[in-house]
Each structure stands twice: as structure tokens, then as C-alpha cells.
Amino acid sequence: MTLALPAASRSSSWRQPSILPGFGLSLGITISALSLIVLIPLAALFLKAASAGPADIWAIVTSSRTQAALRLSFGAAAFSAIVNAIFGLIIAWVLVRYRFPGRRLLDAAVDLPFALPTAVAGISLAAIYAPNGWIGSLLAPLSFKFTIPLIDLSIGFDGKVAYTPLGVMVALIFIGLPFVVRTVQPVLEEAEVETEEAAALLGASRLRTIFRVILPGIVPALLTGFVLAFARAVGEYGSVIFIAGNVPMVSEIAPLLIVIKLEGFDYAGASVVAMIMLIVSFTLILAINAIQAWSRGRLGHG
């Protein structure tokens, strides 16, 4: 919703008169804090990257190792955020709508990925999913391969999770889950059960009620959770490197590539990769936020 301001006040002032004083002061503090904590380090990053010179930057950007790492980082992050959006929604639903023994325990357990040091999470996951681990050994016999003849695309699962891109996704799903649950949960708690009853009395099937009545109401929160899980997954380092195996071109994530470059004293190279990640992430998050603002506006929260 936009507020139609009278023409006079619009020309005299670009901000709405407010009964709350202190706009200037609080904006000043906000910008100073943001500059110190976020903007200045980012600017330094850009400067460092620029010091590499255009030809070098281009070489790093187009190198197949960089591209493979970026593709893995963003692809796995997107996939895991989608998985988290679905499962997080279901978990939040169960926590809000049903009363069962152990509910509080489950509720508390959702936060564990937040609290656990990421390295601990990574090592545990690697141990469990390794070919001789609890879950890894169960999955090993399940390998399959399927090739679509004409386009020669093969889909397969060789029974391994740890030390493959799949392992990366497992780690990213683990660390991203709380974001979706914790953003969707309060919105579900607030949602009126009566609207669902109204839908049922109006003759809507259960599916129609879910997709036309319940879901549209929580899409903004779900998107927020998705963005948070995605952003966290893109930048995740600690929990991934233990389970990923870190094979260049296969299971090497971009943050690891940056660390490798740093350890080889290639500061410019590291900052170029970082800059690409930054630009892509920022663009994606901005786009999703725009969608979210639009859907919020329709809900009248705008």
C-alpha cells in the first residue's frame, strides 16, 4: 500500500512528519554502525579485489575451478534451503498444531544446529555418513544409476554421501533448518484456525484449504526463512569441510577455495572469489526480498 500524501507536504519534506522524535539521531547511529561493521570491510574487499587488475580478475572468474566451486556453493545452498523450507514448514506445523509427549523436547532440539560449534556438527555428520558410519553403511547398498538415452543425462546415486556434493547438502540442510522453523512458527501460531474452518464449511477440500488458505498466509515468513537458510548455507564453512571431502572441481565449496587461496598468499585471488559470492548473494537476496515485500503488501502488512 502506498500512502497518498498531500502535494504540499510532499514538496516541502521527503519524509512524513512523525510524532516520534529522533529520526535524525537514530538514522545517524544506524548508518555509522552499519558502516563500521559492514560497509567498510566490504569496501576494503572490493579495493583488494580491484588491485588484481582486470585481466587477472577475468582469469579467476572464468577459471573452471572457481566456477565449479561457486556452482556447488550456490547450487547446494539453494537445494538445501528448498529442502529446509519444506521440512521446516512441516516441523513448525507439527510443533504448533499438535500436542504430543516430547513436543517441548523436539522444540528445543530444533535450535541445536544454532548452538553446536559448526566443526562439531561437521565432524559428527562426516562420521555418521562416512561409508562405514551408521547411516553411510545403510545407504551404501542403495546405489543406482539411470541414464536417459537420447540426451545422455545420467542420474545416479553411488551409495556415498560423505565426501560428495550430496554430503555438502546434508551439512547445509542441518545448519539451515532452525531458520525456517523459527520464522514460520510464530506466524502459524498467530494464524486463525477459524479461517480453515470457514474454508471447510464453504466446501473446500483439505488440499484446497492448505494451498489456497493456509500457505498464502505464511509465504512471506517462509520466504524470510528460506533467505536466511540460503544465506547461511552460502557462507557456511566449518560444518561443510569435514563432510565434503574437498575434491577440487567436485566437492570443493567456494569459501574453502577462498581459504586455500589465502593460505597460498593469493590475497587478490581470494578477494575476487569473495566479491563474486558477495554480488551473487546480494542480488539473490534483494530479489527474494522484493518478492516478499510484494506478497506482504498484498497481505496488508506493508
Add this chain to the structure above:
Amino acid sequence: MSVAVTVESIQKSFANFAALRGVSLDVQPGELVALLGPSGSGKTTLLRLVAGLEQADGGRVLFDETDTRQLSLRDRRIGFVFQHYALFKHMNVAANIAFGLKARPRLERPGNAEIDKRVSDLMELVQLKGLERRFPVQLSGGQRQRVALARALAIEPRVLLLDEPFGALDAKVRKDLRGWLRDLHRRTGHTTLFVTHDQEEALELADRVAILNEGRLEQVGSPDDVYDHPATPFVCEFLGEANKLPVKVVGSQAFFGDRPVLGGLQQNQGGPASLYVRPQHLRIVDDAPLSLPGVVEDIRRNGALRRAEVAVQGLAKRLDVDLASQVAPALGERIRLRITHGSLFAAA
């Protein structure tokens, strides 16, 4: 189209709390019945049971001859208006109203042009023309209420259930909507159960009023019936103000102290009783055989009326007397009051 609703000795408990303790009620096709009772008396629970949103622990609900337990929520064809509207916030007004039509199985679903026409007709019926594209947050309370009603009417319900439809609105809007709803009911003729805790609303709107108290029906009858001939002290006090006099019935007369105050009784039972008299049923008289002497202690304005407070010897609480077209007495004046109408209940 409309069906008769029969509620047969319905019982419902939540955990250990009995919300309904054997309620029976018949609603004729096309009748508007108000379910009146204080907060917590079980009105909403009864309405939700009729709708099928709750399961009864005992008893049953019939639509005409059909036991509703055999019917799915969709097949009950109930128009339900929730107290807090329960509109679909992410849908505009037109989409809210069309929801029930669009949710029908493919074979019964009207075409899009037909749906648009129905929505437009309903918008007209509830006087919201021009607001089709608004979202619920952009509407006033009264407008939301009417959207909720239009949405319920869209499925051509066999029974209309309204839960305190005007509960959240301010007094002026309530009054306007009341007349409008009465009018709408005359035109559409749906069997309607209407929940309210406002006795004025119930008496003005309903063909019959059912008074609920602590999970039991105290009385069912026409507004005149329940107002003038309350079956229980609770009904009498809930429907309007009443003065309470402890009396003793001897023969055909009721005595306050040793003074007869009301005659012509057909009460078979003598003995102690409570006499309830509404303020408008006390008249100031010059002298009469059956009258009550008192002193005017205060005169106040009460809306359109003025009201005198009269102290009577032997009675702790002053009597409220409406001075409609009666000559106002002076403060401190000694007057006599005659009871023109009263309700007598044997003392418990």
C-alpha cells in the same frame, strides 16, 4: 432450500468442564432464532456443534429428517459467520465471496461468468458495491462483517449460523446492521441461528429467543413471551432490569410484609416467593387498595426516560421506577406505587 434444524438433548464437555448439559431446540424452516446468554454459557459451542465443527458427547442434530453425523462439512451446506470474521486476508473481497463457489467439485461448479455475476449480486445485497478489489485489512469492521456474511450466503446455505455477528462493532453500527439484517432475512428467508449476548439485539431481531445459561436452555419463546413471562428468575434478570421484592403468597394475593401488593394470582402454591417487577411496570398512583408507599430519594436521566429511585420501608435496595409520561414527583415526596405487571417465582 432452508431446512428445519432439530437439536436433540446435546451434551458436550471439554476436559472435565460440561459446556452443554442436554440442550434441545427446534428451529423451523426460515425462522430466525436468537441464542442469548451471558459469556461462557455455551452459545458458541452449540453453534459449532450444529455446524459440525465440534462433535457432541451425546444427543444429535437433525437437518429436516437427516442426522447430520451422516453429512460431511461440505454437504451440510452451512453458512457460518465467525465472531472475528475469519476472512481470508490474502484474498480481496470478491475472491473471499467467490471462494465457496470456486471450491465446488468440478461438475457442480458454476462457470466463471456465473460466479462473477453471483459475486456482484451479493456485493449489492450486502451494500459493498465498488469494494471488490479491497483486501480485508482495508475495510472497516462493519464492512468486514458484511463480507463474511456475503461469503456465507454465496454457497446458498440451508442453514445460516451467526456467532455474535455484531459483537466487535460500536453501538451505532450495531443498530444499523441490526435493522439491515432483519430486512435481509425477510428477503432471503434462511433458517438462521443467531448468537448474541445482547438482549436488546435478540429481542429486536429474532422470531424466537432461546436463553442459555451455564449450558442449559432456560426458556425458548417469542420476544414478547420471554420478556413479559420469563420462566425463571435468571431469564427475568438477564432480559432487562427488574426490581426484586420478597413476598408471601396467600390465596390470590402477594403480600409485601403485611401489605397486599399484587392481586388476581392464579398461583396454586402459597408461601414465600420473589416478585420481579420491571421499572416500567411501577406506576405512581394517588390511592389504591394494592399499593406500596415510598419516598423519592433520587431522580436520574436514563436515555430517553427519567428514572426515580424510591425507598420503601423494609426493603434494603431502592426501587427503580420509570417516569415515562408520568408526572415527575419532587425529591423527598411521599408517593404510592402500583405494580402493573410482575413475575412471581417461588423462593428457592
